[in-house]
Amino acid sequence: MAEKVVFESARKSDADMRQARNPVEDKNVIEEVDKVISGAAESGATEVHLEPVQDGYVIRVREGTALRKVNEIPERLKLNVANRIKVLAGLDITKNRIPQNGYFKLVHGEKKLELNVYTIPMLFGESIVIKLSYKVSATMRLNQLGMQPAVLAAYQKALARGSGLYLVTGPPGSGKRTTIYASILEQLRPDQLALGFDPVVKYEIEGMIQGKPEEKSEYTFAEAIVALMRQEPDVAYIGDISSEPDARATIQGAFAKRLVLARMTANDSVSTIQNLIDMGIQPFLIVASLAAVINQRMVRRLCPSCRQPYPANADIEKEIGLKLPQGANFFKPQGCQACQGTGYRGIICLYELYKPNEELGKMIIAKEPVQQIRLKAFKEQTFTLKVDGIMKALGGYASLEDVLNCL
Numbered sequence: 001m002a003e004k005v006v007f008e009s010a011r012k013s014d015a016d017m018r019q020a021r022n023p024v025e026d027k028n029v030i031e032e033v034d035k036v037i038s039g040a041a042e043s044g045a046t047e048v049h050l051e052p053v054q055d056g057y058v059i060r061v062r063e064g065t066a067l068r069k070v071n072e073i074p075e076r077l078k079l080n081v082a083n084r085i086k087v088l089a090g091l092d093i094t095k096n097r098i099p100q101n102g103y104f105k106l107v108h109g110e111k112k113l114e115l116n117v118y119t120i121p122m123l124f125g126e127s128i129v130i131k132l133s134y135k136v137s138a139t140m141r142l143n144q145l146g147m148q149p150a151v152l153a154a155y156q157k158a159l160a161r162g163s164g165l166y167l168v169t170g171p172p173g174s175g176k177r178t179t180i181y182a183s184i185l186e187q188l189r190p191d192q193l194a195l196g197f198d199p200v201v202k203y204e205i206e207g208m209i210q211g212k213p214e215e216k217s218e219y220t221f222a223e224a225i226v227a228l229m230r231q232e233p234d235v236a237y238i239g240d241i242s243s244e245p246d247a248r249a250t251i252q253g254a255f256a257k258r259l260v261l262a263r264m265t266a267n268d269s270v271s272t273i274q275n276l277i278d279m280g281i282q283p284f285l286i287v288a289s290l291a292a293v294i295n296q297r298m299v300r301r302l303c304p305s306c307r308q309p310y311p312a313n314a315d316i317e318k319e320i321g322l323k324l325p326q327g328a329n330f331f332k333p334q335g336c337q338a339c340q341g342t343g344y345r346g347i348i349c350l351y352e353l354y355k356p357n358e359e360l361g362k363m364i365i366a367k368e369p370v371q372q373i374r375l376k377a378f379k380e381q382t383f384t385l386k387v388d389g390i391m392k393a394l395g396g397y398a399s400l401e402d403v404l405n406c407l
């Protein structure tokens with residue numbers, strides 16, 4: 001027996017759906033679509049493909065990397081099935097000769113999903129792809145991320161200030177969101193208002209209201225940030241900052257007494273500041289608002305059951321530019337049953353924390369070179385990304401090769 005499926009349209013209420021110009025009330029159609037989507041959600045599929053052929057639709061789902069045929073829709077139901085999906089995703093059903101995309105949400109038993117729908121007109125009708133993303137609650141705490149104790153303590157102390165701008169930076173796919181959500185979990189109190197705006201909402205967090213820009217939205221990301229700040233949140237989370245208006249709206253929001261966390265793509269913690277200056281933000285605004293910058297990388301975690309130690313030598317010391325303690329070992333992957341022969345199990349992250357102080361602030365306002373600021377910052381503060389990485393390699397968590405490659 002299939003579990004109850006509750007659809008939640010992105011832009012239209014149920015009443016709007018009933019009043020759609022081409023009402024798709026046909027019970028068969030609704031049942032067909034529900035069956036396909038709930039079947040996909042049940043099996044944990046990541047995509048549903050409705051492939052138009054001469055006599056209807058062929059339906060295939062992607063589970064892992066492969067597509068598997070699950071159903072066929074006869075020609076007589078073809079248009080209405082397409083329309084049903086388009087109505088759910090808030091698309092215009094009067095238009096089937098242009099590509100469209102939209103999304104809707106779905107609750108399937110215990111699972112919460114967001115379904116992004118992409119259509120494109122083809123020879124035998126509209127080809128439709130539905131991408132399923134499964135919502136998970138953010139549960140990871142800061143002390144579970146694998147930060148060095150000194151980095152963790154310094155970051156927690158910075159967060160405890162409770163206001164200002166906190167930037168989490170790194171390349172795409174470095175686990176920045178996980179750090180941000182863990183930071184929010186650390187700080188958010190039940191009597192506070194938390195608002196988040198991110199192009200992809202990956203996690204849910206109790207007590208936080210989240211949104212994302214719509215494909216056809218008539219406002220810019222920066223305008224959304226300004227509107228979000230006007231609602232006076234105590235904690236605000238802004239997804240990727242990539243332009244001057246985004247950065248300006250975020251920084252201005254951080255001047256009110258609130259905690260503002262934002263994600264940015266950057267190579268290291270100090271060059272993040274340079275990136276903001278390059279975007280056109282005045283250095284004094286950055287100095288006045290910035291509370292901390294985290295920079296991070298994600299690397300494969302060596303399988304603890306089969307990793308192989310090997311001694312560090314003078315060549316390695318030369319390569320990494322550091323003197324290592326006597327008898328230091330690094331580790332390389334091997335492969336066993338526990339890791340399916342890969343040598344790796346899971347991932348770990350490397351972290352670098354930049355905490356501004358008065359002297360560093362003066363250097364930023366004086367537009368001193370990034371390298372000088374970096375040297376000064378990490379002379380007095382916690383580890384650089386490289387030192388964190390080498391410590392984790394010496395601890396057997398990651399291979400030295402992976403650490404050096406990601407820096």
Ligand SMILES: [Zn+2]
Binds near residue numbers: 305307
């Ligand atoms: Zn193994």
